[in-house]
Amino acid sequence: MEELPAAEGDEVDQADRADRAEQVVQAEQVAPAGQVGDVGTVIVTRALTKRYRGGQLAVDGLDLTVPAGSVFGFLGPNGSGKTTTIRMLMGLIEPTSGTARVLGQPMPRAARAVLPHVGALIEGPALYGFLSGRDNLIRYDAADPTADPRTRRTRVAAALDRVGLTAAAGKKAKAYSLGMKQRLGLAAALLQPRRLLVLDEPTNGLDPQGMREIRALIRELASDGTTVFLSSHLLDEIEQVCTHAAVMAQGRLITQGAVAELAAGTRGRLFVATPDTGDAARVLKEQGAADVVITEDRVTAEPPDRDLADVNAALVTAGVRVRGFGVERASLEDAFVALTGEGFDVAG
Incomplete structure (x- = not known):
């Protein structure tokens, strides 16, 4: 069995390694790939906490509920704990305490069953600079054991077209702008149909036209039944595209609910x-x-x-x-300021 990496910020002894190896075996028994059940919520966390070495508390007792079929905005200033939360949800790091369930299954224990149903773009895409955009996607797809090689090139072409990169598909990734790299990372997440799409600052580096195109794509995906979990520090972006939202500040959840309800509770x-x-x-x-x-x-x-x-x-x-x-009418910015007493970047 492949040796598991140590949890970030923790010393892992032999007993801990053995315990975590056993968890992987249990994960395979929880829900084999392709059999993750239908649930009314796609993400649920309870008291989810991450403390790094040195005492830094990045996420503090997070209770989060993401409804199926929603475009869920995960909102907060840079450093509020959004990316750390996403990394725990995706099984990239282990929580210090608390629980997380994605598509009805415990994470990271059921990662092997859950992740084939999830597309993700976290902290920017990891690309091979010497390969073209098209070849990067082909390599990503070839690494997916659930991907059908017979339809690979067709799906790669469709993903490139969906994010507006068809004309630049043959260009080496190292020559891509930041916005083009973001688009390519999003294309990688869309190579196969996903029940859940997790996007961490997806419009980072995009010009206003690119932002509008990505927002339109997110709405299209949601209309097709994909739940989209969208992390951003742009209040305007969340208000334009999201049906639900949660507000984070300094590692703690401030509020969550339907976007219209969050604003309605604040006086304009x-x-x-x-x-x-x-x-x-x-x-x-x-x-x-x-x-x-x-x-x-x-x-x-x-x-x-x-x-x-x-x-x-x-x-x-x-x-x-x-x-x-x-x-x-009160805006989401008004609601955030009323809740926290501070604001942050609202550019769209």
């Missing part, structure tokens, strides 16, 4: 459209509004705790020419 910003922005801002502050922001012909603020009809009347009484007044 008050806005006043007026040419008299200075006077409007003064009146809003007098009425108890906070975080007043002035733009060219618009003033926004956190609404005061009073009847907004009275606020509007105060503006009119003060001679402010009100051309628009109301409360905007």
Whole structure:
């Protein structure tokens, strides 16, 4: 039996090696490849924790539930524990404590049964620079024991076309831009139909057009029945493409649920459209509004705790020419700031 690598940050003695080898044997008995059962949730973690050597707590007691058929956004600033969580879910590292189940099976114990049903792009693709994009995919596919060699070139061509790399398929990967490498890594994850697609910052390095294309592809995959687990630090990206989301900060889960519900629980910003922005801002502050922001012909603020009809009347009484007044729908950014007291990159 192949010797298993030591868990990251841990000293592994002979007894531990023997125990983990036994776990692999048990994994083969849990669910043979191709027999992973249908479940209502594709990812469930309970008290999942990862502490590295030196005491660094990367993930702290994570309870995560990802519904089947969702586009699930895993949201948080860089360093919040997103990638460490994904690596535990995929069996790349072992948790310090807690449990994780993927497609109804325990990970990493059932990795051999689960991973053939999962496509993943984690921390950027690992590519052979001296090979073309096409040959990289052929090599990836040849390493998959479940892949049919008779349809290999057809599937490789289809994956390249799906991510917009057909024209660059013969180009060596070392000459690819960062965005092209991301596309090629995504193509590798799409070589075969997957029940779950795990993407870690999939739009990293892409221009705005490339971002839109990848978002459209994610929606298409979801409509075909694939559950997509999408890690990102871009709030705008999550809000545009995801049905559900979880927010991480400093290794801990802040909240999770349907994207619309996360935003609905947060009060939106008050806005006043007026040419008299200075006077409007003064009146809003007098009425108890906070975080007043002035733009060219618009003033926004956190609404005061009073009847907004009275606020509007105060503006009119003060001679402010009100051309628009109301409360905007709260965004996912508003929800995140309300939950954590901080923000992060929201560029899309």
